Amino acid sequence: MRWINIKPSRGTQVILLLLPFVLIIVAYTMGSVARLTENPNDKLLPSLAGFADAINRVAFLPDPRTGEYLLWSDTAASLIRLFAGLGISTLTALLLGMAIGMLPYLRALLSPFVAVISMVPPLALLPILFIVMGLGEVSKIALIVIGVAPTMIRDLTLKALELPREQIIKAETLGGSSWQIALRVVLPQVLPRIITCLRLQLGPAWLFLIAAEAISSDSGLGYRIFLVRRYLSMDIIFPYVVWITLLAVVTNYILDRVRIAVFPWSELEKQA
Amino acid sequence: MSELIIRNVWKEYGDQIVLESVSLTVESRAFVALVGPSGCGKTTFLRILLGQEQPTRGTILVDGDPIPTEPGRDRGVVFQRYSVFPHLTVLGNVLLGKEFSNSRRIAKLFGVARRNAVEEARELIAEVGLSGAEQKYPAQLSGGMQQRLALAQALFMKPKVLLLDEPFGALDPGIRSEIHTLMKRLWHETQMTVVMVTHDIREAFTLASRVVAFERRRDRPEEKQRYGATITKDISIWPPRLAGVPSKFSPDRDGPINSLGYHRDDPALSGE
Numbered sequence: 452m453r454w455i456n457i458k459p460s461r462g463t464q465v466i467l468l469l470l471p472f473v474l475i476i477v478a479y480t481m482g483s484v485a486r487l488t489e490n491p492n493d494k495l496l497p498s499l500a501g502f503a504d505a506i507n508r509v510a511f512l513p514d515p516r517t518g519e520y521l522l523w524s525d526t527a528a529s530l531i532r533l534f535a536g537l538g539i540s541t542l543t544a545l546l547l548g549m550a551i552g553m554l555p556y557l558r559a560l561l562s563p564f565v566a567v568i569s570m571v572p573p574l575a576l577l578p579i580l581f582i583v584m585g586l587g588e589v590s591k592i593a594l595i596v597i598g599v600a601p602t603m604i605r606d607l608t609l610k611a612l613e614l615p616r617e618q619i620i621k622a623e624t625l626g627g628s629s630w631q632i633a634l635r636v637v638l639p640q641v642l643p644r645i646i647t648c649l650r651l652q653l654g655p656a657w658l659f660l661i662a663a664e665a666i667s668s669d670s671g672l673g674y675r676i677f678l679v680r681r682y683l684s685m686d687i688i689f690p691y692v693v694w695i696t697l698l699a700v701v702t703n704y705i706l707d708r709v710r711i712a713v714f715p716w717s718e719l720e721k722q723a
Numbered sequence: 724m725s726e727l728i729i730r731n732v733w734k735e736y737g738d739q740i741v742l743e744s745v746s747l748t749v750e751s752r753a754f755v756a757l758v759g760p761s762g763c764g765k766t767t768f769l770r771i772l773l774g775q776e777q778p779t780r781g782t783i784l785v786d787g788d789p790i791p792t793e794p795g796r797d798r799g800v801v802f803q804r805y806s807v808f809p810h811l812t813v814l815g816n817v818l819l820g821k822e823f824s825n826s827r828r829i830a831k832l833f834g835v836a837r838r839n840a841v842e843e844a845r846e847l848i849a850e851v852g853l854s855g856a857e858q859k860y861p862a863q864l865s866g867g868m869q870q871r872l873a874l875a876q877a878l879f880m881k882p883k884v885l886l887l888d889e890p891f892g893a894l895d896p897g898i899r900s901e902i903h904t905l906m907k908r909l910w911h912e913t914q915m916t917v918v919m920v921t922h923d924i925r926e927a928f929t930l931a932s933r934v935v936a937f938e939r940r941r942d943r944p945e946e947k948q949r950y951g952a953t954i955t956k957d958i959s960i961w962p963p964r965l966a967g968v969p970s971k972f973s974p975d976r977d978g979p980i981n982s983l984g985y986h987r988d989d990p991a992l993s994g995e
């Protein structure tokens with residue numbers, strides 16, 4: 452049989468899915484054991500027990516200085532910034548993207564402008580944001596918005612333009628006004644796309660968030676990682692990285708489930 | 724009443740002349756079939772009637788008034804594809820026109836208004852043989868069912884003129900003959916004038932009251948750009964077919980049809 456036609460069974464699939472993760476953990480443990488036998492005070496690759504200890508400290512014991520449970524307060528601070536940034540971006544993208552996609556005048560006015568703006572490297576703007584908006588929450592949220600909104604606007608514009616012309620014409624022959632067509636024909640069809648787009652922007656959004664937190668903050672997951680870096684606390688950095696990844700993966704999964712639950716037709720279309 | 728007068732219409736795209744001096748008078752409630760070789764401008768002509776394209780020269784009158792320069796409620800349309808909205812159920816698709824006209828602001832009906840519209844829509848859905856499929860999405864329907872849905876959706880708004888662009892071209896012969904029977908009955912029962920583009924000469928002569936052929940008079944490669952297509956044949960079916968009038972000569976073939984019975988691509992009776 453050809454390789455392209457050989458498919459794994461259910462059981463094999465699960466094993467294959469877990470394999471890379473198990474391999475990483477095994478490789479890490481081996482490396483860590485090797486280094487620790489050489490020098491018990493090595494900080495670079497802590498043992499699993501060292502991780503458990505560090506996680507216990509940051510997640511389940513109050514910080515002696517502030518009395519807060521660091522992991523949770525950092526997570527809350529970061530997630531609030533992240534979701535505020537993504538929420539604002541989504542709304543902007545929805546409004547602007549649809550409008551640019553539907554209205555030729557607005558397209559002529561804004562489409563090249565958005566294309567240029569989306570090429571500005573957001574991190575290069577960070578100093579300006581800090582200077583103009585101060586070091587507080589606003590500048591961090593603004594960085595996420597500047598980082599992800601232009602791409603989302605462009606993606607939604609494309610989606611609105613991709614709708615078959617026939618559909619829009621058909622809606623016109625049914626008597627729909629521009630507003631009604633936007634509301635009942637275009638909006639429902641771009642909503643599933645914006646969820647997908649949001650999933651793809653989770654990565655960049657975290658990137659900008661951590662960058663902003665690393666530079667100026669007093670809480671947040673990114674802040675903590677860069678703070679403990681000074682003490683070479685790999686036992687905290689690694690769990691934080693895994694935790695951030697986990698948060699992103701879960702958000703990604705939930706968003707896809709939401710799309711299928713709220714827009715069942717979008718899944719049917721994919722299969723059709 | 725819905726008489727169409729087309730006077731000396733030309734259509735050019737840049738240098739290329741697509742249609743030249745097309746003149747045609749379509750009496751109210753006629754059923755005109757447009758035939759012609761591929762690329763001769765049939766779709767272009769239909770788009771002009773629809774208001775999606777403007778003629779370069781010439782005038783078009785509906786009941787004595789120039790046609791509006793954008794698609795509207797008086798002219799319904801069914802395309803070969805993309806005629807129904809993938810995000811709406813069968814019922815939602817048919818209702819949409821009513822929701823546009825009866826709810827300017829949010830284009831959605833509630834309560835009694837909705838119940839009345841739903842009742843009306845269900846009747847029409849049954850009439851095109853889709854009862855039982857009201858809650859299905861287009862992706863769950865066969866090609867023939869989708870086209871019947873597109874017909875129902877257009878007819879719900881009671882257009883003066885119905886424009887069809889190869890609506891049954893992609894259907895297999897069995898389903899096509901069923902949809903022909905339906906089309907004929909709808910033509911007899913409603914007040915509309917029908918203009919249908921088709922590649923199937925037999926379809927043209929089975930359904931239409933008049934068959935009009937478009938062709939380029941000169942079709943040598945070096946002349947293609949400079950000479951457009953025009954009407955070369957205009958055949959009125961004899962004995963005449965009149966909407967709503969039983970045929971004296973072959974009533975079962977040409978007269979109004981009363982009952983349709985079961986269709987091949989009806990929703991399965993088992994429910995799913």
Ligand SMILES: Nc1ncnc2c1ncn2[C@@H]1O[C@H](COP(=O)(O)OP(=O)(O)OP(=O)(O)O)[C@@H](O)[C@H]1O
Binds near residue numbers: 736759760761
């Ligand atoms: N938007 C456009 N810009 C430039 N040329 C066009 C445009 N639309 C159509 N044409 C040209 O007009 C001619 C007629 O096209 P049209 O689609 O009307 O043909 P048709 O008779 O419907 O063909 P078919 O039977 O294959 O559907 C073609 O030569 C095509 O290249």
Ligand SMILES: [Mg+2]
Binds near residue numbers: 765766767
């Ligand atoms: Mg065509």
